[in-house]
Structure formats: structure tokens, C-alpha cells
Amino acid sequence: MAHSHAHGSAPRPSPARIANIRCILGVGAGKGGVGKSTVAANIAISLAKTGSRVGLLDADLYGPSVPIMLGLKGAKPKVNANNKIVPAEAHGIKAISIGFMIQEDMAVAWRGPMVGQAVTQFVRDVDWGELDYLIVDLPPGTGDIILSLCQTVPLDGAVVVSTPQDVAFADVLRAVKMFSMLQVEVLGLVENMSYFHCPDNGKDYPIFGPSNSDRHCAEHSLTFLGALPIELGVSPNADRGLPIVVAEPESQLSQLYVQLAATVAAQLEAKFAAAEAQPEFGKGFFSEAVTDYEPPKPHTH
Ligand SMILES: Nc1ncnc2c1ncn2[C@@H]1O[C@H](COP(=O)(O)OP(=O)(O)O)[C@@H](O)[C@H]1O
Numbered sequence: 001m002a003h004s005h006a007h008g009s010a011p012r013p014s015p016a017r018i019a020n021i022r023c024i025l026g027v028g029a030g031k032g033g034v035g036k037s038t039v040a041a042n043i044a045i046s047l048a049k050t051g052s053r054v055g056l057l058d059a060d061l062y063g064p065s066v067p068i069m070l071g072l073k074g075a076k077p078k079v080n081a082n083n084k085i086v087p088a089e090a091h092g093i094k095a096i097s098i099g100f101m102i103q104e105d106m107a108v109a110w111r112g113p114m115v116g117q118a119v120t121q122f123v124r125d126v127d128w129g130e131l132d133y134l135i136v137d138l139p140p141g142t143g144d145i146i147l148s149l150c151q152t153v154p155l156d157g158a159v160v161v162s163t164p165q166d167v168a169f170a171d172v173l174r175a176v177k178m179f180s181m182l183q184v185e186v187l188g189l190v191e192n193m194s195y196f197h198c199p200d201n202g203k204d205y206p207i208f209g210p211s212n213s214d215r216h217c218a219e220h221s222l223t224f225l226g227a228l229p230i231e232l233g234v235s236p237n238a239d240r241g242l243p244i245v246v247a248e249p250e251s252q253l254s255q256l257y258v259q260l261a262a263t264v265a266a267q268l269e270a271k272f273a274a275a276e277a278q279p280e281f282g283k284g285f286f287s288e289a290v291t292d293y294e295p296p297k298p299h300t301h
């Protein structure tokens with residue numbers, strides 16, 4: 001199980017790692033409405049079902065939907081004796097949403113630095129306890145809000161969510177470029193609402209047109225993490241606070257979320273293992289010789 005491993009020591013220039021959180025995964029998108037929050041919540045619960053300790057941080061101030069999706073609407077997190085915010089809990093995960101903290105129409109007036117600060121507080125001043133995974137439902141797009149967020153939350157990797165349309169890929173590609181610019185590794189792309197599997201005749205219907213994401217990903221050296229179907233049970237259950245992996249764990253979509261969670265977890269483990277295996281340059285071998293070393297004086301003529 002993930003939490004039996006030692007804490008990872010992946011090199012990270014900035015921001016600083018958080019001691020009790022082993023890894024932080026961002027879920028991002030080029031635009032809203034593609035299913036980012038649904039992916040984030042179902043991955044989080046899938047990881048928890050395998051025994052990992054998981055937190056979900058809803059940082060999407062444009063449309064914080066985690067409270068409704070987890071059945072936590074109206075929750076008012078308390079502050080404990082140590083002055084830390086106590087996260088809400090549902091379906092085996094801990095959750096904090098920007099939606100718990102702000103009135104519904106307030107967020108739009110926020111600027112990047114304010115959000116960055118608020119989210120930093122969510123990560124660092126929330127009593128998460130020990131977590132194996134913190135999943136962050138990121139705001140969509142490439143504006144200053146997500147920029148400052150990526151500079152304050154030490155993301156170990158990001159998954160981006162798109163839909164089959166070519167325009168959606170163009171948007172998500174901008175988000176991918178932004179992540180690489182910020183040195184956040186993009187673990188791969190998930191194509192959501194790719195097709196509808198008709199239970200009556202067993203056929204798959206590409207409602208939003210044929211999928212090109214695997215080809216687009218190959219062209220841009222991006223890992224294609226797979227295509228998720230439109231499932232009729234998703235929206236009505238989510239509105240009742242039941243993510244599909246809870247409401248219909250046997251459904252095809254739920255099984256795909258479980259696989260997706262396992263793939264992403266394995267990618268993060270591989271990344272940590274690689275970082276641990278990397279020797280620090282010259283460590284041990286040079287340690288004695290280097291103490292006597294005098295750098296040459298610069299020429300002054
Ligand atoms: N695979 C899916 N099948 C059916 N409905 C979906 C699926 N993924 C997401 N939805 C629904 O689409 C809407 C938008 O999803 P959401 O996760 O809120 O998007 P985002 O966070 O990107 O804005 C929600 O009503 C959600 O229940």
C-alpha cells in the first residue's frame with residue numbers, strides 16, 4: 001500500500017514540500033465543464049478504497065463543486081485548538097473546498113495572489129493529518145489564478161482532462177504548456193465523455209464526435225491516460241452527493257476510474273523512486289577532496 005513507503009524526496013526547487021503530505025496531484029483542464037471535478041473526486045475515492053489516506057482540495061473558485069458532489073453542501077469547517085482548519089469527511093476521504101469559505105458570488109472578484117494565499121492556507125493550515133495523496137481540483141484555464149496557485153502548492157504532477165472536440169484539445173494544450181513552464185510534470189491526459197455505451201444494443205456512440213485525443217497526445221509527447229464514457233448515472237448521483245464510484249461501483253466508468261487512479265499512483269511512485277535512486281552529484285566521493293579546494297582567482301588584467 002502506498003503509505004507503507006518512506007516519504008518521497010523528489011527534488012523540488014519551489015514551493016516547499018509539506019511534511020505530512022506524501023504527494024500532491026493536481027487535476028486541471030483548459031476549460032470548465034469537461035468533468036475535471038468528477039475525475040478529481042472519483043480518483044480520490046478510488047485511491048482511498050485501496051487503503052490510502054486521501055484528501056481532496058477543491059481550489060476551483062470559478063465553480064467549487066466538491067461540496068455538492070460529496071454531499072457536504074453547507075459544511076462549515078471548524079478551527080481546532082492548534083488553530084488548524086478541520087477538513088470535512090465523506091466517502092473515506094477528507095475534503096476542503098473554497099466553496100466552504102466563500103459566498104457563492106464572491107469568488108469572481110478575487111485576483112490571483114488572493115487565491116494563491118487562500119489556497120496556501122488550505123494546504124498548510126488545514127489539519128490534514130498524514131496523507132498519502134492530496135488531490136487538488138485546480139481552476140481551469142491558464143490565468144493568473146492558476147499561475148499563483150502552482151507557485152504556492154507543491155504539485156508532484158498533474159492530470160489534465162479534456163473532451164473529444166478538437167477545440168477542447170487546443171485549450172488543454174495551453175494548460176499543459178503552462179504546467180511545463182511551471183515545472184509541474186503532466187502525468188497525462190484523460191478524455192472524458194468520449195462515447196456513450198448503449199446498454200440496450202451494446203454499441204458505443206461518439207456523441208461529441210470521433211476521438212482524436214490519442215493522436216493529439218502522441219503528437220505532443222503527452223501520455224494518453226484513456227477515454228471515459230458518458231454514464232447516465234454520473235450527474236444525478238453527483239447532485240445527491242454520491243460520486244459514481246460510490247453510487248455504482250460496478251459500472252464501466254467506475255472501473256475505469258479505479259484503473260486511472262492506480263495508473264496515476266504508479267506514475268507518482270515511479271517518479272519518487274527515480275528521484276530517490278538519483279545520487280547527488282559527487283556525494284561521498286568528493287566530500288574530502290572538496291574541502292581543500294580553492295577556486296582560482298579571477299584574472300585581473
Ligand atoms: N463521464 C461522465 N458521464 C456523464 N456525466 C458526466 C461525466 N463526467 C462529468 N459529468 C457531468 O458533467 C458535468 C460537469 O462535470 P464537472 O466535473 O463538474 O466539470 P468541471 O469540474 O470540469 O467543470 C457535471 O454535471 C458532471 O456530473
Ligand SMILES: [Mg+2]
Nearest residue numbers: 037060063065
Ligand atoms: Mg469543477
